[in-house]
Amino acid sequence: MDALHAKYPFFEGARGAVAGASASLPELVAADAPAVDRARERVERALLEGTVEPEAGAFDGSAVDVDARSELLSYPIARILVSLLDSEPAVEKYAAAEASTALDRLRADLERDDGLRSTPTPTVDLDDVLAEFDLDDAVRAEPVRGSRDPTHYRIEVGPYLRLSSPAWGDSWRLVNRALADGAVRVSREELLEAIGAAIEARVREGLPFELEAGEGIAAELESRVSELKRLLSERTYAGPIDVVAPELFPPCMENLIGKAERGVELSGPESFALMAFLVGIGMSPDEVVAFCADTSLDAEGIRYQTEYLADDRGTQYPPPTCETLSNYGICHNEEDHMRVAADPLSYYETRVEAADDGEIVDWREENRDESDDGEAATEGEPVEK
Ligand code: SF4
Structure with a gap:
């Protein structure tokens, strides 16, 4: 074997x-x-x-x-x-x-x-995996002077479009990519993300x-x-936690939101982890779009991901575990709080449970109040004829 x-x-x-x-x-x-x-x-x-x-x-x-x-x-x-x-x-x-x-x-x-x-x-190398998915002719490493480890690759545009999604963020859109001789430039990490999509399609096949x-x-x-x-x-x-208290979000999610608010593009795994967390705490796609309105995340991509993450029975696809997020460099495990829970959703749950009910202000209530006030004011205004 x-x-x-x-x-x-x-x-x-x-x-x-x-x-x-x-x-x-x-x-x-x-x-x-x-x-x-x-x-x-x-x-x-x-x-x-x-x-x-x-x-x-x-x-x-x-x-x-x-x-x-x-x-x-x-x-x-x-x-x-x-x-x-x-x-x-x-x-x-x-x-x-x-x-x-x-x-x-x-x-x-x-x-x-x-x-x-x-x-x-026993290990595989990148060439084995590219050959496994018939990508060996479609992907070329960019030579790096003085190093045998390439940092960037060129992938033919057909496989690039097949293995990536605009929902991964604007940086994946073809218009934002260096394209030469029918090939798109990607970093090593981006190439691995595209290989992840090829693996997922292979597993999905026939099911x-x-x-x-x-x-x-x-x-x-x-x-x-x-x-x-x-x-x-x-x-x-059991249902989701169903309270949106950003001040109690775990540090990994705070960091991702902060990054997106500064206008920085989130990588595929980063935006997936954030979307899975927000859906996991009970936010609807509309609420996630409103919550991320002033960030680098675009509404179309958010809708695509959140609708996929929340299925019709309400079962949620949980965000990746702390260990996985740590491997992606998303988690920094401040003060070793990974001991408290195995994933960001569970960590948030413990923080919500520990907080005083009176202390928690649901972001949705705050925003609903604002919009209700706006509607009330409009309704109360005299109508000009
Ligand atoms: S330990 Fe878990 S909850 Fe905390 S920052 Fe890391 S991934 Fe997030």
């Missing part, structure tokens, strides 16, 4: 490894093999935490990691589980979480590759599977699916 396939189970080569496994998926499910429980964890963490890393610790394929076989086989079983949830937003969220986790692993691989050449951990409920593998997985549905409905029932 190639540990790299377990680490990147959506690679073409991993499909062959699954097909060549000693037991078929129905046999594994019928036997309630460890891969089944890991698949359930994969989906649960994707939908509730935005990551598919095992709770016990990140999987890096090293010799000390548990069972690479279960890790690999959990991926196709997780795809079946998420299909059985019968929810389009669940599929979207699952694919986004697989992509985000894979990108974290890829960044770690590239750092290892840049630093420690001999490592017991949801059409499976007859109550038959075959669907029947075998019925209790796992019910367990996931119960967890999701509990979360939906």
